Amino acid sequence: MRLELFAIPGIPEVQPGDDVGAILAQAARASGEELRESDIILVAQKIVSKSEGRFRVLSEIVPSDEALDIAKRCGKDARKVQAILDESSAILRVSNATPDGIIIARHKSGWVSANAGIDESNLGSTDGQLLLLPIDPDESASRIAESILRCTGEKPGVIVTDTFGRPWRKALVNVALGTSEVPPIISWVGKTDAYGRRLNVSEQALADELAAASGLLMVKNAGKPAVVVRGLQWDRASRATCREYVRPVEQDLFT
């Protein structure tokens, strides 16, 4: 099995209401590539959220007392803190270790990340706007896959990715927020190794591995928000959801 990875070139600036799947299919075709049923397309959350109009205008946000208190502790704009609170089910850590402050939050979807995944870079718009995560990244991925199917007659796997930090490792990696038909987890439970022993890798985070791989080509400042992985042998999972990755709070050893 050989894998080929390439970024889809020439993707225009995405606007609210845009059909991301159609944009990707057309950009791929214009570059001489046809997207295939067996491909997996990794799409940066940023263009998905833009197409879904997931913006908030800072000047319209009135911070609560809780937001004002957290802002004081971490040095972040209280309106941004309010936006983070509005997206989160829990605030896990607040730190002033960086100039912008650090807020680690559990997003309502279950993701634990910095700033509840809210983004203010690469917005391609006036200052004072924030970009939120898609409401349902699995649904976003499915919509993109269906739209590619309409444009090309082929329905690839689609994964919506975002870039997360890690608690004990510096720097960031792409992870999978939403999936269309690509299984997030491959279970090796019950399978044995060449010597008949239980495998130490019980569950493989397939969609996260794909997302991290796409990070090699999603150069953040060069407009490459979509990457194609070709050649992977994968089984379609019609009910696949990245919510499988969310560790239940009661199993969380670290918050």
Next chain:
Amino acid sequence: MRLELFAIPGIPEVQPGDDVGAILAQAARASGEELRESDIILVAQKIVSKSEGRFRVLSEIVPSDEALDIAKRCGKDARKVQAILDESSAILRVSNATPDGIIIARHKSGWVSANAGIDESNLGSTDGQLLLLPIDPDESASRIAESILRCTGEKPGVIVTDTFGRPWRKALVNVALGTSEVPPIISWVGKTDAYGRRLNVSEQALADELAAASGLLMVKNAGKPAVVVRGLQWDRASRATCREYVRPVEQDLFT
């Protein structure tokens, strides 16, 4: 830029004292591939540790009172707990949530992972042995790269990988434990996006992205412990070390 990923087939069972670099170069050649200066070779920790003889025999381990106490709390063999204690600078969490118990430890090298990276699967040897991480995975990677250079005249980048869990995401991904000349972190600090705004990705975990990508092909039960990434444009960093990933304890918000 197009990336090609493939596993090196036909790698024999590695024994203590084996020259992993020579084994990889010969296996690649036997499969019709010559390793190239611009390639990056991802090598599973397991075969590196085996070649370095990093075994411990369970029956020779005498558990301390601390090990016996932790074993009681998590249900793990006290001798395995002692081996974990011997490899670790700190025990962060102990849980009996799984039949084997869970011990999250900070390895003396700084890595935070389950069981201090100690492995008892795929050992290809009699029961009762444990496999420890390499003493210096950067040094291991450099040795492998030098050995490939001697065999082929080309010195690829080499990354030694292991499979880690994540605190808030289920399932496991490959991460980089050691590197030869592949920079672990690419800093985008000070660079701006297409709109002149600071990038939200300040630091890209390049070696971890490569490690995770290799996980797509390192099928755990099919003897594919080495993967080649070809086509990546990367700058050699002669002093590269995966210790760059270790977040200083004083910056750790979660233990």
